[in-house]
Amino acid sequence: MTRLGPVAAALVAGTVVGALLARPLADQASFASSPEALLSLDAVQQPTQPLQQGRVLSTEQMDRIVAVARDLSPELAARLDEARSRDADAFRAALGTQAKRLGSLAVLRERRPELYAIRVQELRLEAQVLALGEQLHSAIDAGRTEDAARYEATLRPLVLSFVDSNLRSRAVELASLDAMMRELRVDLERDARQRTDTVEQWVKALRDGREPVALGGRRPTESQAGR
Numbered sequence: 001m002t003r004l005g006p007v008a009a010a011l012v013a014g015t016v017v018g019a020l021l022a023r024p025l026a027d028q029a030s031f032a033s034s035p036e037a038l039l040s041l042d043a044v045q046q047p048t049q050p051l052q053q054g055r056v057l058s059t060e061q062m063d064r065i066v067a068v069a070r071d072l073s074p075e076l077a078a079r080l081d082e083a084r085s086r087d088a089d090a091f092r093a094a095l096g097t098q099a100k101r102l103g104s105l106a107v108l109r110e111r112r113p114e115l116y117a118i119r120v121q122e123l124r125l126e127a128q129v130l131a132l133g134e135q136l137h138s139a140i141d142a143g144r145t146e147d148a149a150r151y152e153a154t155l156r157p158l159v160l161s162f163v164d165s166n167l168r169s170r171a172v173e174l175a176s177l178d179a180m181m182r183e184l185r186v187d188l189e190r191d192a193r194q195r196t197d198t199v200e201q202w203v204k205a206l207r208d209g210r211e212p213v214a215l216g217g218r219r220p221t222e223s224q225a226g227r
Helices: 006-012 017-021 028-032 035-040 059-072 074-086 088-111 113-141 145-193 195-207 220-225
Strands: none
Touching: 059 074, 059 088, 059 113, 074 088, 088 113, 113 145, 145 195
């Protein structure tokens, strides 16, 4: 078994930056591929965008990030607040590589609070599981069988809670995806019935020098960019 090393050390110290955010749960790429992102992230109109490297953080963005950090770990929130009190550059430095992930969680917090609550619970449970797992492995290594048995007895229901939380979040995502697919199917059937009218609308718009109506909810330029 590979030791968790610095991750567990951070957890035991009450700092969840590494372990809570280590997996790409909420970075921009993975968030954009998940059902809740498809429903809640409109890249064109959404006022709350995931953070990108090099972007200047607004006061509102920093507020949202600190709110997420406070839900995850009071220690993390205190560290960000302290950095923010110095200047924006210090705040960004304190965020480090977690800027996009925390930013995306901030979007989820605002747009899908019910799913956000499950995700936060999942992350906190995972942190506890990792920390306790490190203690269990250390006890086994040291031959402390009674401690190891106690840790394992505590670990099993904790892992069960973590797995259940993961299943709940995936169920919410699946329900969102199912609703989105039903809506897309209705739109497709409607547009198929209106195809002749759509052709005429496009020809007329192009003749008049206007931009044609969007197909399937996308502007023509967006359709080309997605290819």
